[in-house]
Amino acid sequence: MTIVEIGLPRRLIEFTVDGETVRVPEGSTILDACTAAGKNIPTLCYGDTLEPANACRVCMVEVEGTRTLVPSCSRKAEPGMVVRTETDRTRLSRKVVLELLGSATDLSTTPDVAGWMTECDAEPGRFGPPAAPSSDRDERRPGEHEIPDGMTAATVRQPVKVDNELYVRDYGKCIQCYKCVDACGEQWQNTFAITMAGRGFDARISTEFANPLPDSACVYCGNCVEVCPTGALSFKREHDKREDGTWDESRQTATTTVCTFCGVGCNLTLHVQDNEIVKVTSPHESSVTHGNLCIKGRFGWQHVQNR
């Protein structure tokens, strides 16, 4: 007989955040507790439907008694813990992390990041102007490190990959947060079409042998696009509209309805601009989808607007 643990109800624990006492269910992270208490801790790699990857280091906080700062998205709250979210150390750490990310990566489509940069006086430009995009990033082998010229900031910029009609990869915007890898891998889709390749600064998200998507294992569920925090992955329609200057979120409505294909009943949020569906997401709190869809749910809407 196999027995699967289905868990017990959780107890509440009590700890301190910035001098305030908070009570949260056992197993909550510091970030969960802070969000529940109305605090806004910046984070990029945190995904509400994913196990924390601890990659971006933007959400670091101070915990009394620990030597280093701790990532609030993955550290579980413990009874009696004393947490500080706004100290000189946390501010300096956040400033440097955002500057390094901003100097190496194109964060122009990352929501909220400009505000966080201003709040902590981050100046990505102090590392020099960004170096030119490279076209051979996908081919680099471990150990082939480029020697920086000292005049420009090394970047991950490279040409945008447009190799299919459904979604686009712009890895110049990728902060390697691993969310797409986790969504494609064991946590949700279990297709394992993409993962990390390379080492050090040459580390990048890639398909097997850096093949174009149509030659990869990708099944176009778009769950990677759903979780991408920077716009490195985007729907082709959105990409095209941004290119031709017609993408305008202020004119868009988002309406949640139910998919028209199989009977599983996935929730779809249709983003509509000028009476045209321009992208489809899925509500992360839906007990049916948890934010995930298949190719038909994500892209199968075109038929209604073939007019």
Next chain:
Amino acid sequence: MKRKNTEPYVRLTQPLVRDSGVLRPATWEEALERAAAGFRRTLETKGPEAFGMFSCARATNEMNYVAQKFTRAVIGTNNVDSCNRTCHAPSVAGLARVFDSGGGTSSYQEIEDADVIVVWGGNPREAHPIFFQHVLKAIHRGAKLFVIDPRRTSTASWAHRQLQLHVGTDIPLAHAIAREIIHSGLANTAFIERATEGLAEFAASVEPWTLEVAEETTGVPAELIKELAHTYARADRGQLSWTLGITEHHNGTDNVLSLINLALLAGHVGRYGAGLNPLRGQNNVQGGGDMGAIPDRMPGFQNILDTGVRAKFDAAWGSAIPPHKGLNLTQMLDAMERGELTCVYIIGENPVQSEADCEHTIKRLSNVDHLVVQDIFLTKTAQLADVVLPASAAWCESDGTFTNSERRVQRVRKALEPPEGARDDIQLLCELARRLGHDWHYEGGEDVWDELRTLSPMHAGMSYARLEELGGIQWPCYREDELEPTFLHGRLWEEDPAKRGRPAPFTVIVHSPPVDLLTEDFPIRLTTGRRLDSYNTGVQSGGFPSPLRRGETLDLCLADAVKLGVTEDEVVRISSRRGEIEAPVRIDEGLRPGLAFMTFHFPDEIDVNVITIEATCPVAGTAEYKAAAIRVEKLPATV
């Protein structure tokens, strides 16, 4: 080989009427009057039983409610059905016979919390991908997955064990599992004694199906049958799920009942995490039936033969509902052939391409004097119509609800305006009702839903506000201040016999092999199914550019291809006792010698339903799409 790309369908934006055999554009007034006049003429000359409604499993609950109300209250017949007949009607018939309710018994969360999951005759990794994510969660937590399918599918690649049976031998396999459970002393006797009846007769009926006999008949090794029997019976929480591999047979209802027998033996129903779940193929096939768009049930699955039920609806609608069951879709098609059903109203369905042996369906639909088709596209079915009414797309251009495979009623919301010239389904039905003397007014989906809630106890507690707040509610939901458990039939575990209610009966079932016999002339078994990026007759899924789409192919294993002297991409002739088609070959190592696979996704290119067999389940009326006998021939070289 470069495969032909079919042009996507373009939205209908103008009504059409047929004059001198040709469909021509018309005004809305002219088209609606023409449609209504045909209905009136039928009622005057032939009476209500000459009318048939094909309602729509793709449209909202509200539309289905109004469509069956139109059929019953305006026309005065129970001849209303939808495409559930071509897919899961056997599941509904089987579950309703044993448990009095035709829905899947568990929620998706319970699938994640199961410890053994049996997927029988289904490929959810491709056909129900998000359901399969719940299964994958369970597997990662330690659950065992058994997959029973003639093909080694992408679902099967996740299985702890796969049982690759011969097409159409599900009943012998289920019987052997049952016999093994009984003989090993693993039957849940406490549950059986308390909540079931008929075990002795059932046990006697499966006695001949030893593991050895079953291995011989099904092709599944005896030890695998034994392992499945023991693992399922010993599990704490066992889930049994199936799709069309079980239902699309000439004895689909018997197949379903043979699976239900296993759940009763093991006590895997009526408890959290243990259940029986048909995975529905269409977004609202569950809801369409729940809304009474079936010939034998009123909304809320209430029995049409019950005088009290009819009286309640007649009082609310001012109708006189006929006191007998109507014709199901299969019977309606037969009645068209006999000239008894002469007037048909089809909403959003495409039977010309979805029915088995489609040449026969075209002949039958061409035989009626008045055919009204309401759709968003000029489908092959609409092309036969006398009147075509351009509709809006239910899921994104109207407000309403759908009911999913876990019985969850969820809100459908209007996100965009339909194209100029298209109208909402419910408005069209109400307009036609008005022209036939019934003054119905619904401000929107919520008005219809609130009327339904007063008539269907199992939906009574689901206001739109509450559906919104809770992210959907599973039926039954009797009161606005309560929620029922996420699983059905908990009553079977009650100690008090009064609360327990009617026992769930075991069913004695006799195996019957596929109707289309394999012979020297037709030596290969063709089975059918779905692919990940495409859907049914392709009318909708053909509208987007999928990088995965390969077009229709005849899938064969390498050994068969070598034997036939054909190579991948080579176009071959495929013949059955009904007709013949041509398609390119694709090699699929998930198939075994003697087994071929095709889909229905590209009928405009390759019409697979020309060769499928129309043999239907006598209880549910579903055709044997899964088991045709075919011959594959190399084409002569062209000079």
